[in-house]
Amino acid sequence: MLMKTVPPYLQSENHPQADVCARCEVRSGALFGALDPNSIVRIHADIDDPSLPAETRIYARGEPGTAVYTVRAGIVRFQRLTADGERRIVRLAGRGDLIGQEALLQLPYADEAVTCTPVQLCRIPRQLVGKLGQADSALTHELMRRWQQALEQAGAWAAELTSGVARRRVLKLLGELSRLSGDSDEIWMPRREDMGAMLGLTIETASRMVSQLRREGVLRSLGQRRAVLDADALARALAVV
Amino acid sequence: MLMKTVPPYLQSENHPQADVCARCEVRSGALFGALDPNSIVRIHADIDDPSLPAETRIYARGEPGTAVYTVRAGIVRFQRLTADGERRIVRLAGRGDLIGQEALLQLPYADEAVTCTPVQLCRIPRQLVGKLGQADSALTHELMRRWQQALEQAGAWAAELTSGVARRRVLKLLGELSRLSGDSDEIWMPRREDMGAMLGLTIETASRMVSQLRREGVLRSLGQRRAVLDADALARALAVV
DNA sequence: CGAGCCGTTGAGGGGATTCAAGCTCAGTGG
DNA sequence: CCACTGAGCTTGAATCCCCTCAACGGCTCG
Numbered sequence: 001m002l003m004k005t006v007p008p009y010l011q012s013e014n015h016p017q018a019d020v021c022a023r024c025e026v027r028s029g030a031l032f033g034a035l036d037p038n039s040i041v042r043i044h045a046d047i048d049d050p051s052l053p054a055e056t057r058i059y060a061r062g063e064p065g066t067a068v069y070t071v072r073a074g075i076v077r078f079q080r081l082t083a084d085g086e087r088r089i090v091r092l093a094g095r096g097d098l099i100g101q102e103a104l105l106q107l108p109y110a111d112e113a114v115t116c117t118p119v120q121l122c123r124i125p126r127q128l129v130g131k132l133g134q135a136d137s138a139l140t141h142e143l144m145r146r147w148q149q150a151l152e153q154a155g156a157w158a159a160e161l162t163s164g165v166a167r168r169r170v171l172k173l174l175g176e177l178s179r180l181s182g183d184s185d186e187i188w189m190p191r192r193e194d195m196g197a198m199l200g201l202t203i204e205t206a207s208r209m210v211s212q213l214r215r216e217g218v219l220r221s222l223g224q225r226r227a228v229l230d231a232d233a234l235a236r237a238l239a240v241v
Numbered sequence: 242m243l244m245k246t247v248p249p250y251l252q253s254e255n256h257p258q259a260d261v262c263a264r265c266e267v268r269s270g271a272l273f274g275a276l277d278p279n280s281i282v283r284i285h286a287d288i289d290d291p292s293l294p295a296e297t298r299i300y301a302r303g304e305p306g307t308a309v310y311t312v313r314a315g316i317v318r319f320q321r322l323t324a325d326g327e328r329r330i331v332r333l334a335g336r337g338d339l340i341g342q343e344a345l346l347q348l349p350y351a352d353e354a355v356t357c358t359p360v361q362l363c364r365i366p367r368q369l370v371g372k373l374g375q376a377d378s379a380l381t382h383e384l385m386r387r388w389q390q391a392l393e394q395a396g397a398w399a400a401e402l403t404s405g406v407a408r409r410r411v412l413k414l415l416g417e418l419s420r421l422s423g424d425s426d427e428i429w430m431p432r433r434e435d436m437g438a439m440l441g442l443t444i445e446t447a448s449r450m451v452s453q454l455r456r457e458g459v460l461r462s463l464g465q466r467r468a469v470l471d472a473d474a475l476a477r478a479l480a481v482v
Numbered sequence: 483c484g485a486g487c488c489g490t491t492g493a494g495g496g497g498a499t500t501c502a503a504g505c506t507c508a509g510t511g512g
Numbered sequence: 513c514c515a516c517t518g519a520g521c522t523t524g525a526a527t528c529c530c531c532t533c534a535a536c537g538g539c540t541c542g
Binding site for chain 1: 319321323324325327329331332342343345346348351352374378381382384385386388389391392393395396397398399400401403404405409413441479
């Protein structure tokens, strides 16, 4: 992991969390990036940074929101059940994204949030943000920016991944997964059932498309939930269809 | 139109816009509902309330945002072009909804916004909200609430309207249109091409489904873009499929 | 080693798309 | 007044793509 250099005044024996926050690789891009170092020192004690294994529920839809989270590493999916009992994944979040923001408004969580990979979070209690927000309008502004970002991503997800033939949807999903995997060519490979819930396809169709792309060399499997992606082949395949 | 009673101190000969704002039927539920009457008086001069015919573009995707709008009446659609040139409608907004919020962050508009019906708007310049937001934290809170509401609606749209067989999607869309038409049984009927862009279907499939529902008595056409909906029949049809 | 989950593949049917032809209706101009 | 026009809607027929049902193989774990 890349660590930021830590100024001396942030190095505290009494507050180990201060170090974690100060060194946090996503801080500059994350929620509290807008805060000055002094504020960081004041809040560190209240912040927890849990590490969760894959397929762990972070919160449920409808649950009263008590905290907001920054994703420090890993991939999180947002899902909900449709009126007829189907599970649909409506969006993914990755490193640097803020999730569960509705907690700040004392609203119940809108979607169920589940880890797709092992995930490192930064858990920020609701009250803490409320307190800071009144003093710090930069934080408020940053929060609104995050909300807009989530809305933009939701729109892009709906526009790009929910129509067209199955092959194209899977290709576009691979592009999205590549983006989330930090521009490495190794990506997290969802279970076929999850791919179906993301794209509105059945398990079998998702499987067929993946197998086909593997035969074409766009994709190469590594173990269970990992694969390497040939970005050029992906681009070419998207251009053709 | 329902009018609110207007307190004397808001009745000003010099500021005709003050009356419009004070009488605004959606004010209590709208963005500035959080403001006290004195603030309302101060801002009215800067606010415009345009009326637009159907099929008018309010703003384009990517355009630098200069204003945020409250929908006072009518229906607005958010659309964008996918990477392969398809038009997708990602969400609808109705009475009381706030649109173009990204302008407040000095970001370009994320989607193209187009009127579906004749629409009455309330146009609020970006600077105005910025000024007020620093003085009034209730306004800031209300803004965040709107953002969350938009995100929730986007999620519901994606989850409910983008998968399942065509018949069910059309039925669910009718339910959504009924909700937007203020619980009257008369709804705005989109063009078939727009229904396709909302549901990820072709014009022909949308047409077939509508015709079928009309034959079943779920729907009765009134002129070009209007229809009456039998809510019970709709509920029954949704339960069966 | 069997159980269970996940992924793969095949066969068949059904639903959506595609291609095509008419239809209605509003607006236009002879 | 009415043929003419064009846009939007409807319907049919054929095709194709995806879903359903089913069987099987690999893998992990008790």
